[in-house]
Amino acid sequence: MPEVTAQMTSARELTDQRQGGVIRQNQLVSEDAWQVVRLDEDGNLPSYQQPALLPLAEWQALVAAGEGSDHLAPWLASDTELTPELGKALADAPLLGVDFPNFNDGRGYTIARLMRERFGYQGEIRAIGDVLVDQLHYMSRCGISAFALRDDQYVEDALHALSLFSVSYQTGVDQKTPLFARR
Amino acid sequence: MYRYDTYDQTLVDERVAQFKDQMDRYLAGRLGDEEFRPLRLQNGLYIQRHAPMLRIAIPYGMLSAVQLRAMAAISRRYDRSYGHFTTRQNLQLNWPKLEDVPAILAELAQVEMHAIQTSGNCIRNTTTDQFAGIAEDETVDPRPWCELIRQWSTLHPEFAYLPRKFKIAVTGASADRAAIQVHDIGIRLNRADDGSVKATILAGGGLGRTPMVGDIVREDLDWQHLLTYLDAIVRVYNQWGRRDNKYKARIKILVKALGIEEFRRRVEEEWAHLKDGPETLTDSAVTKATSYFPEPERREVSAEAIEAYETLRRENRAFARFVTNNVVGHKVPGYKAVTLSLKRRELAPGDVTADQMDAVADLAEQYGFGELRVTHEQNLVLSDVPVDELETLWKALEELGMANPTVGTLADMICCPGGDFCSLANAKSIPIAQALQDRFEDLDFLYDLGPLDLNISGCMNACGHHHVGNIGILGVDKKGQEFYQVSLGGRSDDNATLGKILGPSFNAEDMPNVIDKVLQVYVEQRLEDEVFVDTYHRIGMKPFKERVYA
């Protein structure tokens, strides 16, 4: 009889109390000044400091007015329709936010994947919003490279969750060849 | 059948470790109920009326004797020594303890099993024809394709948070025994003149509160493109399916809202980007998958043995009944597939005790090359029995109480767990099944009625497929009282049709009489060998209505 691996693995000690923050390349980013700016209840843009992630329309308006900069970036709502024109226009963004208004809303996975695989976006794609530890693995497979954790999420859990899987069947942004072609 | 290599095993082991960690964090209060919910659901864990329930995947219904014994042991150790085979070819444990689930999953992993994606808003267990690989009317064995789909869909990173659950069914035979028209995606495999495999892809079927029959999205897709085409459909659904109302979130609602032409246009547009991409299947991938489903090493069955079996069938009435109802033909002469009936008075439809599981595992080793199938009618199948062993198998099944010669008849009901177990239920369903089994136990009467699907669901979620029952029974709630609505004329075969409601609902005590009246009308009005559902479609609802509400 083989051993019962999962039963045998002693539980991790849950000791580190740090919560929230941005994870990139498997570590907590110590300095990150990017602020996520959302419209207020009346649909107005609150005042903000740079660097800032702005709603897509606001960012596009600034770029059109020649006021784009390396300190301004757009975030995409989960219902964003990624037309070829938009996909191309986003190539210049210094950073791209993908919003998860609710962790059950899975549209952001497709958006991130399309930005990487169809539109060849090279910069950082950052998950914002309801970003939970247990979604990070799939997010990273879809090409999301930084995670702005929801405030109550534990950093050590997030890092652990990103290290769990060594195998996947399908292609993803992290794996260009499906397992059936690698066996 | 499919065997794990180190990749599959590693993936399942890592998944178990992941869930163990999630459970630890949940129990430590680091993970809230709401956040834990999709995680446990995608590992098969429901919280139900009495206790948690664990739904274990039986990929496309294939199970080995070794696995069934492991299930028996698990049900003894962690549950109440029985399990329930479901209409989606899975096995459900009704009473596990929440904290035990990671350990159960670890034990399952030892026998190459898991509960991944058996619930939740993701791509579920792919289902197929229970006679795959042996049916006389089959042109393509669906099992290798199901396995390729299983791998593609397992932990698919993009599709774990779909608007709603997503089910795929595959058939490769001329008669559809997999109900592909009432699945989110239905796949019909066939062969072109040059022998190559082609797929017809349907989308937008489903039962539940808004039952619909699927539409054809594409005909004659070359096999190489199967996975990229599935990716395109599910991606369109992930982006455009409704998320504001869970009752309108299935792909069928999207297909209906867009219309099949517009839906198809979007899928084809998406697929244009994915076509010939890395997920394009190769000869070697298909050859490899196919190699896991070899023809078993069947011994020759002599002409005399076949003759002796035919003689026995002529001379022994009880044996003949069993053969006529529970045994089906096989592509290899001298072999048969035998259905083990899980419809008997003492147990709820689909329930099997741990001791029975062990006994069935032994039978599978003795008579069926160590393999079994689970059917969506909640029965089991031994797929390769030589005719000269049928008599001894039959006797063994009699002893086990699994030889009821009623497969395909009214007594072979599909029935959901209903109000006895399920917190969504409007009414109990199992006692109705039992009352009907009691009332209509006379075999000659059942045979005279001929093939008849009677399906029971305890609420409009339709786990018991009542819409596609020739007779459907649906539990409804009226001011806190349990009532039952009857529908007639549904079918899930090649001419999938949704039943029509007979009229106002009935209370539980009246049900046997109501069904009896419906059957009387059929018996009086049928023409020669006409089956129930054909008589209904010929004469319409009116005569039934007049008799029942007279």
Ligand code: HEM
């Ligand atoms: C007791 C716990 C169960 C609960 C809470 C439950 C819940 C549900 C719900 C909510 C739906 C409808 C979803 C929708 O239409 O979007 C559904 C559908 C379904 N369930 Fe269950 N179910 C349970 C047990 C079962 C069992 C034991 C079976 C197998 C016998 C089963 C088989 C199905 C099938 C085949 C469908 C759907 C068909 C379709 O919509 O295409 N369920 N279930």
Ligand code: SF4
């Ligand atoms: S049909 Fe309703 S009552 Fe029956 S199992 Fe499904 S959800 Fe429960």
